[in-house]
Amino acid sequence: MGWGARERGVSASVGESVPGDLGTPTFHALFRDYFGQMTRLAHLLGADDAENVAQEAFVKLHQRWDTLTDHTRVAGYLRATVVNMSRSRTRHLRVVRRTPQERPPDELSAEVTAVANWEHQRIRAVLGKLSRRQREVLVLRYWLDLSTAGIAETLGISPGTVKATTHHAMENLRKHLGDDLGGER
Amino acid sequence: MTDLERKLAETLREQAGEVTPNLDAAWAEQQRRQRRPRMARRRLTLVVAPLAAVLVVLTSVLLVSRMNIAPAPTQPADGIEVLNLASFAPQPFDSLRVVDVVELADFAGQTDTWSAFAFAAVKAGTGDQMLCVAAVPAGQRLEAGAPQYSGSPRCKSLPVTSPRPLSAGYVGEVGGPLPPGKAVFFVDPAVQSLQLFDNNGDLTQARVLGERLMENAVFLADMPPDTKLVRFRAKYGPFSSTPKPPASR
Numbered sequence: 001m002g003w004g005a006r007e008r009g010v011s012a013s014v015g016e017s018v019p020g021d022l023g024t025p026t027f028h029a030l031f032r033d034y035f036g037q038m039t040r041l042a043h044l045l046g047a048d049d050a051e052n053v054a055q056e057a058f059v060k061l062h063q064r065w066d067t068l069t070d071h072t073r074v075a076g077y078l079r080a081t082v083v084n085m086s087r088s089r090t091r092h093l094r095v096v097r098r099t100p101q102e103r104p105p106d107e108l109s110a111e112v113t114a115v116a117n118w119e120h121q122r123i124r125a126v127l128g129k130l131s132r133r134q135r136e137v138l139v140l141r142y143w144l145d146l147s148t149a150g151i152a153e154t155l156g157i158s159p160g161t162v163k164a165t166t167h168h169a170m171e172n173l174r175k176h177l178g179d180d181l182g183g184e185r
Numbered sequence: 186m187t188d189l190e191r192k193l194a195e196t197l198r199e200q201a202g203e204v205t206p207n208l209d210a211a212w213a214e215q216q217r218r219q220r221r222p223r224m225a226r227r228r229l230t231l232v233v234a235p236l237a238a239v240l241v242v243l244t245s246v247l248l249v250s251r252m253n254i255a256p257a258p259t260q261p262a263d264g265i266e267v268l269n270l271a272s273f274a275p276q277p278f279d280s281l282r283v284v285d286v287v288e289l290a291d292f293a294g295q296t297d298t299w300s301a302f303a304f305a306a307v308k309a310g311t312g313d314q315m316l317c318v319a320a321v322p323a324g325q326r327l328e329a330g331a332p333q334y335s336g337s338p339r340c341k342s343l344p345v346t347s348p349r350p351l352s353a354g355y356v357g358e359v360g361g362p363l364p365p366g367k368a369v370f371f372v373d374p375a376v377q378s379l380q381l382f383d384n385n386g387d388l389t390q391a392r393v394l395g396e397r398l399m400e401n402a403v404f405l406a407d408m409p410p411d412t413k414l415v416r417f418r419a420k421y422g423p424f425s426s427t428p429k430p431p432a433s434r
Binding site: 124127142143 | 190205212
């Protein structure tokens with residue numbers, strides 16, 4: 001996906017920045033490079049207001065901008081913030097949807113449904129049934145292409161837990177999708 | 186990568202592609218949010234400040250309470266003084282003009298029972314005021330010609346400015362006008378209580394006899410015969426306040 005190269009380039013630019021200077025090109029460049037990615041990450045993790053989550057993650061980053069000592073880790077900080085905020089959001093959504101006024105579960109739009117093929121729809125349906133951590137691990141691994149260490153750092157868990165969770169998540173996918181989709185290894 | 190992993194990655198990319206934020210609008214929104222007053226800070230001010238004030242008040246109350254309920258520091262030496270007694274020396278009874286007499290106690294000698302007296306006297310020739318202790322056979326009066334117990338009387342001259350609160354004292358001894366286990370003390374008449382301590386810290390409470398000798402209250406103490414008195418405490422009243430010396434009154 002090429003995000004590693006992009007992160008390195010952004011980190012160098014952030015390291016040359018003037019901390020705390022609102023709207024400096026470096027923070028702006030960071031925003032331009034990462035806002036879309038963070039919004040999509042929140043969307044994949046189930047947040048219904050992905051853009052708001054990404055915005056707040058950048059606000060938090062801006063508030064801590066002066067205290068950041070290692071600007072090469074800004075991307076990791078953003079990812080961890082988005083993951084945590086998405087958790088809070090999905091947790092809130094679960095509570096809200098238990099109430100009598102619950103809204104119908106998110107469904108794919110007609111356009112998306114038309115475009116997505118049957119396999120993808122089934123995978124997305126199964127992804128929505130996985131546990132929060134399994135879903136996070138799969139998104140970080142297969143969409144952001146993060147290493148085991150990167151996933152562990154983002155989620156605040158050990159690399160061993162990452163591997164085990166990934167394994168169980170893939171097993172669940174295979175089990176729910178059946179032989180026609182994920183049976184083969 | 187297995188086929189399932191490949192399909193999963195494709196699915197995720199496809200799902201991610203559904204989100205296409207407008208970066209320019211998002212950047213404007215981001216700048217607006219950065220200028221927004223921090224709700225957390227405002228919440229901190231609204232919640233933490235009153236809590237901090239309450240905490241300060243509670244801490245102050247707690248400290249004051251602890252200071253009030255804390256036991257007063259014990260002062261073992263409060264009012265306790267070292268007992269230094271000048272010795273009473275034998276004096277010929279004939280050389281003394283008795284001014285005042287207080288009967289102390291009766292005690293048994295080897296053959297007879299004796300009555301001990303404390304008396305104030307003026308020494309013939311010098312005119313010195315003396316405080317004395319004497320013992321005569323029980324039933325007899327302290328007067329010239331009365332038989333005196335061995336070593337009786339014993340006296341101590343009373344200085345013009347006698348030390349306060351304890352002017353003098355005589356601790357009974359073998360062959361003296363008071364037997365071992367008894368002691369007589371001449372103290373400031375304002376003293377209401379006299380406590381005596383031996384070298385083990387044990388307390389002996391002296392009793393006042395109610396009569397005065399030369400402006401001195403007379404206290405008699407009964408203690409074990411082998412007791413060595415080393416300290417005393419004179420109490421002047423319910424609050425044990427020591428009156429100011431005459432020079433500063």
